[in-house]
Amino acid sequence: MIEELIGIVPVFATYYLVALGHGFFEKSGVLNLAIDGLFVLGATIAFALAAYTLNPWIGVIGSSIVCSLFGVFIAYVATKLPVSHGALGLSLMFLGYGLSLVVGIPVSNYVYAKALNPSTYTVPATDTVLVVLLASSILIGVVLHYVLDRTKLGAMIKASGEDPHVAEALGVDVVRTRVIAGVIGYALIGLGSAYFTLVWRSGWDPKIYLLGHGWIAFAISLAAGRQPILTMLTASLFAGLVRHQYVVQVALGLSTEIAKMLPFIVALASMTLFYVTPFKRKMASPKSLGKPYYREERTV
Amino acid sequence: MVYLVVLRRTKPLPYASILVPVISILLGVLLSSIILYLLASIPPLALFNLIVRSFTSPTVLKDTLILTLIGLSLVIAFKASIWNIGAEGQFHMGMLVATWIALFTPIASIPVLAKITCILAGAVAGALWAILAGVLRAYVGLDEVPVTLMLNYVAYYVLDVLVYGPWRGRFTYGYIRTDEIPENLWLTLIPGTTAHVEVLATVLIVGLAIWFMFKYTIVGLRLRILGSNPEFLRASGVNVKHMVVLALGLSGAIAGMVGALYLLGDTHRVSYPVEAQTAGYGYLGILVAWLSMLDVRGLPLAAYVVSSLRVTGITMQIAGLGGTAIVFLFMGSVLLTYTVAKVFSEYTIVIRR
Incomplete structure (x- = not known):
């Protein structure tokens, strides 16, 4: 029983951190459709750096840095220019898939040629590591909750998400706020995606762009109304589901493909449930989420 | 100080429906070729050559x-x-x-x-x-x-x-x-x-x-x-x-x-x-x-x-060289440059002092 629970930790940490970062960024009013592509890119960069340096932590840090650079880019362009957030996000999603294949395939060949054992470049899944992983993820969630609820930065982020025009009139620098939200949000997405290749899967697979874990994290965040503490609940639910796909599959007598389909169906169902219940009103999306922000005349 | 200012155009950019796609395709392909050169050392000229030849490929x-x-x-x-x-x-x-x-x-x-x-x-x-x-x-x-x-x-x-x-x-x-x-x-x-x-x-x-x-x-x-x-x-x-x-x-x-x-x-x-x-x-x-x-x-x-x-x-x-990777790169780059270029069909950037 304990073993099974511990096995969930890498999956939980990946989903929770990615969903947290995504929700935090979207609170500032930027629609984040780049999530799956940049999740794949982060996971690939973590794998590449870890395999070349044989130090998983360099991979983790590198992935966070690269992803947060993308966060800055998205926040800056989406706020400074009157662009479609959706198109911007989707373009970066495809760019993320492309970049991760261009980066990942040579590294994968290198790992194969050198006959590197995954244990030399991934994080060993010992009990201590997993406990630290779990505790640190929960701590990050609590800190984010505190930042959003109790600090000036949190108020500024929420104001930029609700109505950037009003926020600006009240003296909030919307661009700066969103860039900060982008850096923090995407650093967490980078962190979570690094755990995907270095702890959860212990390796990289060229079909990584087909898995759609970024979209599952998207649904995890949405079904919890982007609240860091509630996200813990939805993330554990999906982590359990994905981790024990096999158990679920056998218990219900399903085939492998139906089990693979299950997280997506549950994701769609949970988003629908969230929207038809009173939760939607209590934890509505930021009012200006995804709306281009244009002041009549402005400097670049 | 010199500022760059985003202004809404009073009239839409003339020929925008041709200019925007053409410019975004050219810039997008350029962006992909830079990425491919830096990350996979694929020479840009060879890539352009391939693209040009693809336009007359029998499978197109x-x-x-x-x-x-x-x-x-x-x-x-x-x-x-x-x-x-x-x-x-x-x-x-x-x-x-x-x-x-x-x-x-x-x-x-x-x-x-x-x-x-x-x-x-x-x-x-x-x-x-x-x-x-x-x-x-x-x-x-x-x-x-x-x-x-x-x-x-x-x-x-x-x-x-x-x-x-x-x-x-x-x-x-x-x-x-x-x-x-x-x-x-x-x-x-x-x-x-x-x-x-x-x-x-x-x-x-x-x-x-x-x-x-x-x-x-x-x-x-x-x-x-x-x-x-x-x-x-x-x-x-x-x-x-x-x-x-x-x-x-x-x-x-x-x-x-x-x-x-x-x-x-x-x-x-x-x-x-x-x-x-x-x-x-x-x-x-x-x-x-x-x-x-x-x-x-x-x-x-x-x-x-x-x-x-x-x-x-x-x-x-x-x-x-991994075809899926290159198709995704082209798609992402062209969509990105298109998203930004499209702004200029309705807005303009002028220099103000």
């Missing part, structure tokens, strides 16, 4: 026709500001139903009627799959982008379940795939190319019908207003929810039709796992629709350019 016509159709599907939705990212799933649902009819029903042996049934059934299946997302968007209020996207994964796995299990063929030499569909269902090749007569006919019929719909019918007008001013539509007594479902239904119908056509013309069978075999037309269509500036008349040209980029990717795959 097939992709152009298919992508024009997917582009038509997406233009319907995009004009109504319904961001259908699920053409990939609708395509596979169309393929699924066409496979079922071709392999397991007596209709398959009737000449002509069999083909038409497959294509129309594909359209119905694609429409229903899209309407699922349409209902969630219209009546629940869920954003259609994540919904249509996640339904793509579900569609892949539904087809996988069938191909792996009940539909696995008897004559497959150990591969996990269905049997070939009967030969009387195969489409007719246009001589000298890899494209098919029936696909060309579908492009012409569907293309004209949609152009006519947007230009002369009330439904077309309402769809366009749904995209620009849904409040006005509501105020004038139109049921906006029905229009949302209709936009997705029509869009999905064409995507599903393409799935059926692709089965009858190209693959003749479905192989497991489908998500790894897909040509990605559903996603490439997004690029085609945007590059056409949502103008039906611009679609074939946009599809031609995107097909050439896809052929370039495939040629490089044969050379061992």
